[in-house]
Structures are given as structure tokens and as C-alpha cells.
Amino acid sequence: MTGKLVLSVTGLTVRFGGVSAVSDLSLRVDDGEIVSLIGPNGAGKTTLLNAVSGFLALNAGTVAVAGRNVTGEPPHQRMRLGIGRTFQHARLLDELTVLENILVGGYSGPRRTSFVAEWLRLPWMMHRLCQKRAEALALLDALKLSSLANVKVGEISFGRKKLVDLARALMTKPRLLLMDEPTAGLSEAEIERLVGVIKQIRATVAILLVAHHMKFVANVADRVVCLAAGRVIAEGPPQEVQTNPRVLAAYIGTA
Numbered sequence: 001m002t003g004k005l006v007l008s009v010t011g012l013t014v015r016f017g018g019v020s021a022v023s024d025l026s027l028r029v030d031d032g033e034i035v036s037l038i039g040p041n042g043a044g045k046t047t048l049l050n051a052v053s054g055f056l057a058l059n060a061g062t063v064a065v066a067g068r069n070v071t072g073e074p075p076h077q078r079m080r081l082g083i084g085r086t087f088q089h090a091r092l093l094d095e096l097t098v099l100e101n102i103l104v105g106g107y108s109g110p111r112r113t114s115f116v117a118e119w120l121r122l123p124w125m126m127h128r129l130c131q132k133r134a135e136a137l138a139l140l141d142a143l144k145l146s147s148l149a150n151v152k153v154g155e156i157s158f159g160r161k162k163l164v165d166l167a168r169a170l171m172t173k174p175r176l177l178l179m180d181e182p183t184a185g186l187s188e189a190e191i192e193r194l195v196g197v198i199k200q201i202r203a204t205v206a207i208l209l210v211a212h213h214m215k216f217v218a219n220v221a222d223r224v225v226c227l228a229a230g231r232v233i234a235e236g237p238p239q240e241v242q243t244n245p246r247v248l249a250a251y252i253g254t255a
């Protein structure tokens with residue numbers, strides 16, 4: 001289904017006090033696409049992801065998901081509409097097991113109904129829970145983490161926590177997955193595993209990710225967008241952007 005617009009950001013501006021972290025930025029991600037954001041520290045990459053997922057208010061611009069304007073919608077509403085995200089430092093509950101953490105991620109929040117209605121729904125809810133559990137176990141299998149299903153998250157490595165966080169995000173079946181620095185803190189072996197996982201899931205979800213690891217970016221991204229000082233300074237296939245003189249200059253701070 002490549003070619004269908006899944007994310008459209010137009011004229012996005014986010015200011016902190018007097019400083020513009022992102023200025024008049026426009027960006028699109030199509031279905032089936034993997035887009036990588038690169039750029040020096042402070043370029044506005046995390047701010048852009050936070051604005052898209054609804055964690056930050058915009059000063060100007062619009063965010064649309066699959067043609068629907070979500071500007072001003074809260075994060076949980078955007079999640080329902082298909083935006084999933086992983087965090088640079090996985091936000092998991094150390095006291096719960098890997099499987100429990102993933103199930104919590106797949107729970108889309110309370111609905112307001114009466115007690116009787118809930119009681120009548122009980123068999124259906126039990127059925128849903130079994131279904132969710134099966135989905136979570138299948139995801140763990142795909143990520144080769146099955147052996148950790150019943151281990152407490154507090155006991156697993158940083159790299160594995162990031163994979164569990166990815167599984168948690170995938171439980172909501174997003175159309176667009178936002179990943180902030182998924183390779184940060186991972187070993188080369190873990191990065192290779194992440195590349196494998198991304199190639200596996202790319203048929204079902206478009207991805208907008210932030211990464212500094214150039215080999216990883218070249219391996220997974222269809223398109224690279226380079227930000228500097230809150231603006232897009234280059235865009236195109238990985239090899240082209242990575243050798244662009246403006247991009248190289250931005251990294252050594254002369255742009």
C-alpha cells in the first residue's frame with residue numbers, strides 16, 4: 001500500500017520560551033515507509049516526535065494521521081487513531097513481568113459504562129484477554145524474547161527492555177510507529193537484531209525514527225530527513241543525505 005499518506009505535518013512550530021525548537025516544519029510519511037530523522041543534538045528531533053504523538057502543544061501548524069487532523073487531540077486519542085511510540089529510555093514497570101508489561105501496553109484505557117453493562121460484557125472481556133495474551137506471546141516469539149515472558153522487567157538488560165518497549169508499542173497495532181533513538185545504548189549485536197525486527201514489521205506499520213547510527217539508518221531507512229536548528233536542511237535516500245555537505249557541516253556545527 002505504498003504511496004498512501006499516513007502522516008502529514010505542515011508548518012509545525014514549537015517554541016520553548018523565546019526559543020524555537022522546531023520552526024515551520026513540514027514532513028510526510030507514506031504507508032509502508034521508514035523515515036529516519038537525523039541531525040545534531042538540539043536539532044528538534046525529539047520535539048517533533050513529541051508534537052506528533054501529542055505530548056507537546058504546538059505554537060503553529062497541523063498534524064494529520066491518515067488524512068484526519070489530530071492537532072489538539074490528546075496522546076491517548078492519537079494512539080487510538082494509530083500512532084504508537086517507543087521511548088529513548090523504555091518506560092516499563094520493573095515489578096511486572098515482560099508479558100504483563102506488554103499486556104498493559106495493549107490496554108487502551110477505560111470506557112464509561114454501567115456496572116450491569118460491564119457484567120454482561122464479562123465473557124466477552126475474558127475472551128479478549130485470552131486473545132490479547134496470545135497476541136503478546138506471538139510478539140515475544142517474533143522478537144525472540146519468549147524465554148523472558150515471565151521474568152520481571154527489572155531483571156533484564158537495557159537492550160532487552162527496549163525490545164520489550166517495542167513489543168508494548170506494537171500491541172496497539174499502530175499505523176505509524178515513532179521511535180526515539182531505538183539504537184541508543186544497544187550493542188552492535190542488539191542493533192542487528194533490531195534491524196531484523198524492523199524488517200519483519202515494516203509490512204504492517206510505517207515508521208518515523210530518530211537515529212544517529214549511520215549503518216543502522218542506511219540499513220532500514222527508505223528516506224532520511226536531516227534537521228538542524230528546528231528546520232529540514234536535507235532530505236533523500238540515506239547515502240545521498242549522509243554525504244550531503246550541508247549535513248556534514250551541521251554535524252560539525254558550521255551550518
Ligand SMILES: Nc1ncnc2c1ncn2[C@@H]1O[C@H](COP(=O)(O)OP(=O)(O)O)[C@@H](O)[C@H]1O
Nearest residue numbers: 016020021039040041042043044045046047048
Ligand atoms: N522541555 C523543554 N524546555 C525547554 N527547552 C527545550 C525543551 N525540550 C527541548 N528543548 C530545546 O529545544 C531544542 C530541541 O531539542 P530536542 O528536540 O530535544 O532536540 P534533539 O532531540 O534533536 O536533540 C533544544 O534547543 C532544546 O534545548
Ligand SMILES: [Mg+2]
Nearest residue numbers: 045046047210
Ligand atoms: Mg532527542
